[in-house]
Amino acid sequence: MNPYQAPLAEMKFLLDKVFDAPQTWASLPAIAEHVDMDTAVAIMDEADKISRELLHPINRNGDEQGVVHQDDKVITPDGYKEAYNQYAEGGWVGLCGDPELGGMGMPKMLGVLVDEMAYSACNAFTLYGSLTAGAALCINAHGSEALKEKYLPQLYSGEWAGAMDMTEPQAGSDLRGIRTKAVPLDDGSYSITGSKIFITGGDHDLTENIIHLVLAKLPGSKGISLFLVPKIKVDDTGNLGESNGVTVGSIEHKMGLKASSTCVMNYDEAQGYLIGKPNRGLVCMFTMMNYERLAIGIQGLGTSQAAYQMAADYAKERVQGIAAGGSPTGADSDPIIVHGDVRRMLLNIRVLTEAGRALSVLTAKQLDIAKYGEGEAKAKASRYVGLLTPVAKAFLSDRGLDAAITAQQVFGGHGYIRETGIEQLVRDTRIAQIYEGTNGIQAIDFLGRKVAGDNLAALTEFVNESIAKLADLQHVDAEQIAKVTGLFEKILTAGAVVNDNKLTSPALINSVAVDFLDAFGHVLYGYFWLIMSDAAVSHSDEDFSSQKRYLSDFYINKMLPKAEYHLAQVLAGDETVMTMPESLF
Amino acid sequence: MNPYQAPLAEMKFLLDKVFDAPQTWASLPAIAEHVDMDTAVAIMDEADKISRELLHPINRNGDEQGVVHQDDKVITPDGYKEAYNQYAEGGWVGLCGDPELGGMGMPKMLGVLVDEMAYSACNAFTLYGSLTAGAALCINAHGSEALKEKYLPQLYSGEWAGAMDMTEPQAGSDLRGIRTKAVPLDDGSYSITGSKIFITGGDHDLTENIIHLVLAKLPGSKGISLFLVPKIKVDDTGNLGESNGVTVGSIEHKMGLKASSTCVMNYDEAQGYLIGKPNRGLVCMFTMMNYERLAIGIQGLGTSQAAYQMAADYAKERVQGIAAGGSPTGADSDPIIVHGDVRRMLLNIRVLTEAGRALSVLTAKQLDIAKYGEGEAKAKASRYVGLLTPVAKAFLSDRGLDAAITAQQVFGGHGYIRETGIEQLVRDTRIAQIYEGTNGIQAIDFLGRKVAGDNLAALTEFVNESIAKLADLQHVDAEQIAKVTGLFEKILTAGAVVNDNKLTSPALINSVAVDFLDAFGHVLYGYFWLIMSDAAVSHSDEDFSSQKRYLSDFYINKMLPKAEYHLAQVLAGDETVMTMPESLF
Known part of the structure; x- marks a missing residue:
């Protein structure tokens, strides 16, 4: 099995061509002081290297050996301490930390990509640093100056x-x-x-x-x-x-x-x-929790990317059966990637992962503007952070488990054996749907507080802005734009139906929230695919642009209809959910 | 946590009221000689007892201890040998075996219910007996008289x-x-x-x-x-x-x-x-494999039932939050079953599990008629066995994993901890989607061989018969009947589209097979819910009939629309699946 390789071209494309990182950073003085695209690329290259060479090698043994509780101490598996020292010394824990107190002051747009690489390489290891960075963020936002000075430098440096x-x-x-x-x-x-x-x-x-x-x-x-x-x-x-x-x-x-x-x-x-x-502790804790929620979404995203790579590599190597209609090379047996069902599984993972990365970067961009921007731009970004954070946490972690399970299926019987490593991804990523607030709770936060609690104001603003962007695209099929636009409008309609009935049907939001979030996620990913496909047209690598077109067509054709299913569930309301008496469960 | 309790009322209802076991058995002399409903009920009661008292107690330790390979021998966990001896002595391995050679000659309709109980109680243990029964079936069907006499009595008795x-x-x-x-x-x-x-x-x-x-x-x-x-x-x-x-x-x-x-x-x-x-070994082996395929579907079904019971018990006990709109008991905190999202999860598992049991019993009924019947009834049952076996294997095992994962979500963080046991169900049932032919291969068998390979003859026969039964229902909403009937017709249309294009698009079947099977499964379950709901109207227990009505309404309202999504994927064809060159994966 090939070791993990970060999708660097993909990451640079998102920053540079899709979400305008250079312009965004240039407009935020606190960021511009520390980073431009060249610096960001150098940091990503280095993150790829440590993910592959430092973190991935300890992933498998960490699972086999586990942590041990002994003599009132918790001992991490072999290699963890050495890796953590090196990781901390590289400044990775404090990457986005306050530069006045020892952090590197990097934008979250870059931070999420570095986090993704680390999670792809080793889920378990990456949590230690993520919790540390989240605690530092909370202390920096709400702690006294004395606490900040006393604790933040050692947290950013990874000493504590x-x-x-x-x-x-x-x-x-x-x-x-x-x-x-x-x-x-x-x-x-x-x-x-x-x-x-x-x-x-x-x-x-x-x-x-x-x-x-x-x-x-x-x-x-x-x-x-x-x-x-x-x-x-x-x-x-x-x-x-x-x-x-x-x-x-x-x-x-x-x-x-x-x-x-x-x-x-x-x-x-x-x-x-x-x-x-x-x-007022919950308000403070939510600074950390929102940070961790995005991080946990990224855990799912990193898992998806690792799962895709493993499954795609296996599908190109494993020879079994002949392509329907005859072997393309005239061989007796073909690699299983010739089979439609195997390609379908790989494409499912791939399109959800790449759109997921767009969700991660877009959410991070709003975090950066909300933190470092000014005036109405800052206020709008804060609204979007509120809207997108529960979606990123739940939708990315749900797709992470789907990706790991689908990739495991590509491996056939070998996927159930510990040696191939894909089953570890399934087990490691499963918790991401649960911790930092279950995905049900994320959905209720999204629909109940961020959508209905706001009378759809932020959602409508976001959706209309997205529809306007779609209308401006030059290189995308008009019919595909119409499909995604129509579904965005249906999301607003469904949200309005929920909002109109939330008082008369108090159980409604809780009953349909997960489907509402899933519907929105699928439409949002359709939007991402169209803007990525459009932006890729001018990419210098022709393979890169044609690949984006293939994948976008697959998503719109095959995955987008799932939004309709979830919308149908939302519109079916809560009646059949709430009527059966508890005693009959 | 309550120990496993077999859903005996449910099982008896399916045999007696939904699938006419008494009449079916009476019409098959080889069966009628051995069993009537009273005997069947006594056997089910006993199977419930051993599942709860003999098999469930060794489930957890079996997972912790595992099998060990030592000195060229494989040693099973503590308690397995004693349990197996008792299980074999009870005649359970040879339950459906040839009575001329030591089997008990019971119908498969009963056998699948006993298997389900055993799988609910302990996935790992049950495989040993299932493989033995499958091997005996194959030897009985294809072996020489000498081999049968020499090996079958000891296989049926569980000695070997x-x-x-x-x-x-x-x-x-x-x-x-x-x-x-x-x-x-x-x-x-x-x-x-x-x-x-x-x-x-x-x-x-x-x-x-x-x-x-x-x-x-x-x-x-x-x-x-x-x-x-x-x-x-x-x-x-x-x-x-x-x-x-x-x-x-x-x-x-x-x-x-x-x-x-x-x-x-x-x-x-x-x-x-x-x-x-x-x-001609594959033909013989397929006798065993088809047996095991149904058994593996039942592994998924047994997992679903166990997962439901654990999650429903937990949801009634675990107190957290207050019901939307206020606590029904005026308490400070309510059991989490008051929350719409928790009920949605439980209902999802429940309706898929109960319809899944109907699929298991219907498939078994066709197996019994195909084996013991005569003339056209026997021939038709054989066609239906061919049609339903890959659906039962794939759809039941897919739903088994879904059920275990959804139940785990109900447990929240406790679901990720080994002590609660729900994560073991996820790990144990995952393989059911892979072994005995991956679910992708089941789907290709279904769509490619059983549907398109047959120019839709058996599928059309089965669907038309089902539509006719729906038209005869007396106690079900006409609109619900129209919904399921309409979707059955769409299944035939989609199948015809695939059949018409299978030669010009050789990758089509492989590319859309999984979605076709999933679409069919969801419509079939809608059919099962309507016939179950109708049959339950006359049930002596009023709670039982109202429960079936609640659940049926939930299924038709909330789950049936998923068939449309899968149909859309089938009709979207193979183009976006097959066009991207392998090098871009």
């Missing part, structure tokens, strides 16, 4: 790691039930006591300290507050002191991601520091 | 086990490349030399002998012949003698089914006995 401590056994999707307590101390800090489960990277041996962001309740309060709780205390000069009453109770045994530690964490009068205002 | 030895590294889906050799010996037997991979139950410690059905080539022949090759030689009095040059090379490490041994088998001048005619 971060973790997000939310879930408790009785409080998962519903955080109201959190029982971890925070008692104010005289020095302005807090004493944290309680227990959390499912803490990714809660403990490990990769770094000398781990900075936990812990949700807890103040005495007598129903509100939830956010606290920075280091595993090892840090003194005023930044040196590590004694341990802080943060211990690992056990690790979970999971379906996959076996090299990623998932811990039960206990806090026994651990010293913590308030982040943001009291009782 | 069976295995199906087809695949070689270079010969998987395409068996032309088989290299295992069979050289004639003077005594009329053959000397078998070669190697096979992916042999389920190829070696284990459950029985004292294993009877392999091995595909091999005669000297100078391209044709493939079938041989009975015992692991241990059997003398003329039926006693076991010396070992027969059949050894296990290694076992595969798999994604799931870890308690099922999957072996590399080596034959070193092993003594074998021809089954059927020389060079």
Whole structure:
């Protein structure tokens, strides 16, 4: 099996030709100071190299060996610590971090592509850095200057790691039930006591300290507050002191991601520091959570890309049967890629992955403008971030599992055997549909809050802008434009139907949200395919442009109709979902 | 978590009210001699008991411990041997076997329900008996009287086990490349030399002998012949003698089914006995393979049922959030089954599982009539067996994975943890889409051979008969009947389009087969829901009939539209699938 190769030409094309990165960056002074296309290309080339040479080699053994909980410590598999040191030293953890405090200040548009490469190479490893970057983002956005100065440089440098401590056994999707307590101390800090489960990277041996962001309740309060709780205390000069009453109770045994530690964490009068205002912890945590949601979508995207490469390579090598209508080379047996069903499977993965990358980059572009832009451009980008983040998390992670399973099918019986590695992708990526808010919750956030909660304002703005862009395309079949445009309009109509009935049918949003998100995702991908196909016409590599045309035609012809199915489900409403009494389930 | 409970009321309803088992059995003398509804109900009650008390308890440990290859032997997990002995002594392996040679002579209509229970309780365990029953079926159909008398009683009794030895590294889906050799010996037997991979139950410690059905080539022949090759030689009095040059090379490490041994088998001048005619081995093997194909569909069905029960139990117990529109009990938190999205997931699994059971029983009914009936009834049933077998294998196993993944989603983060057991179902059932012919190959068999190869004759006959039955229903909404009827007609139209273009577009069948099968499956399930809903009206339990009405409405409203999506893919043809050059993949 060929090692992972990042789709660099594809990535550069998206930045340069589809989403106007050079112009966008030039218009944002805080970004322009650090990056132009040449720098970005150099960084991507280097990210490809470390993904292939540093991360992919530890992927398989990490799955076999897993993390071990021993003597109150969590030990990562062989090679993880060395790889993490090198990864941190390369500046990858702080790639998009605040340059005033040791980050590299790179735009998210570039960050998502680097993340994708890392996830393609090794799902489990990449989570450690992703959680750290997310914790840093949250501290930078909501922490005091003192906390930022004390903790961010070491997080960006990767010397310390971060973790997000939310879930408790009785409080998962519903955080109201959190029982971890925070008692104010005289020095302005807090004493944290309680227990959390499912803490990714809660403990490990990769770094000398781990900075936990812990949700807890103040005495007598129903509100939830956010606290920075280091595993090892840090003194005023930044040196590590004694341990802080943060211990690992056990690790979970999971379906996959076996090299990623998932811990039960206990806090026994651990010293913590308030982040943001009291009782406003969820707002702060959502800065991290939204970051992680996009990252988890990208986990699915990275999995899709890796799965495609493995399956395509196998389909070109594995010889079995003869092409319908006779072997193209006159051979006795052909590689299985000659078979329509195998091509169908590969094309399914391919078109969803490439459009998925467009979703990832577009969401990142809005994040960059929302963070570094000004005025109405900044405000609009913020609206689009709200709209696109749950879609990116859910749709990319759902497609990630589909891709891994479809690729496994291309391998036939060999796909079920651990040695080929494709089954590990299925197991590793499955959780992406669940953690950081299940995809059902993403869909309810999307339809309930971002669409209906906003009376369709942001969705209508986004859809109309997209329709206008389609109308301007010069090199795409008018009938295809009409198809996608018509479906965009149907999305608005369906959204309006839900919005009009949300008060009289309180269960409606919850019942149809997943289908609404899936319908929107499929239409959005149709839009991406048309703008990519159009932009590729002028590409210097003729193969590149014809390939985009083939793939776009396949998507519009074969995959886009799925939007109609999901729309039908939305319009079928909630009646048949809600009527059967609970006792008959 | 509640232990597995077989859906006995459901099963009895299908036999008694939907598919007329009593009348069917009474009309087939070879069956009527052994079984009536009372006997069948007693057998189902007992099967439920052993599934719950004998098989389900060894499921989890079997996954943790797995099979072990040690000192040239394969050792099954703790408890497997004891369970297998008890299972065999109960007569379950020979349930549908020839009563002249020690089988119980039960109809397949009953057999599929017993199989489903066993697969629900423990996927891995059930394969051992299923392979044995399949091998016995093949020997009974094609073996000489001497072979039948010598081997069948011990296979039916479960004293010996069976295995199906087809695949070689270079010969998987395409068996032309088989290299295992069979050289004639003077005594009329053959000397078998070669190697096979992916042999389920190829070696284990459950029985004292294993009877392999091995595909091999005669000297100078391209044709493939079938041989009975015992692991241990059997003398003329039926006693076991010396070992027969059949050894296990290694076992595969798999994604799931870890308690099922999957072996590399080596034959070193092993003594074998021809089954059927020389060079006609595939025809004989297909008797076993068709049996196993239905069984593997039932593996998916059993998984679906187990997944549903686990997810529904969890959804009723797990408290999180409040119902949209307020808690029905005025509580602070409700069980998650109040949420529309959770109900949607449960209903998806439920309606596909119950319709899937109808597909399983209908296919079995055709098998019984094809085997024990006479004249045109027998001939028609054979045509329907050919038509329905690939659909049952592919559609049931695809839905099995969907069900397990959807149920896992209901569990949220807990679904990714090994302790809850739902992730084991995902891993165990994944292979069902691959082995015994991938689901792509099933679809090509269905559309290419059974539909287009027959110029739609059998399909048209089946569809018209189904439409006529729908027209006769007394208690079902006419609009729902019109919907399903209209889609059945669209299936025939789409099939005709494929048939008309199969010669000019040789890749067409291969490219659209999976979607054609999926479209047919979804329409067929709509048909099943209407006939079940109609039959349930007179059910003595009012809850039972109203439940069927709720579920039928959900299916027609929410799931049936998926058929349109798959039909659109069929009609979109193969052009966008086949045009992109291989080099661009």
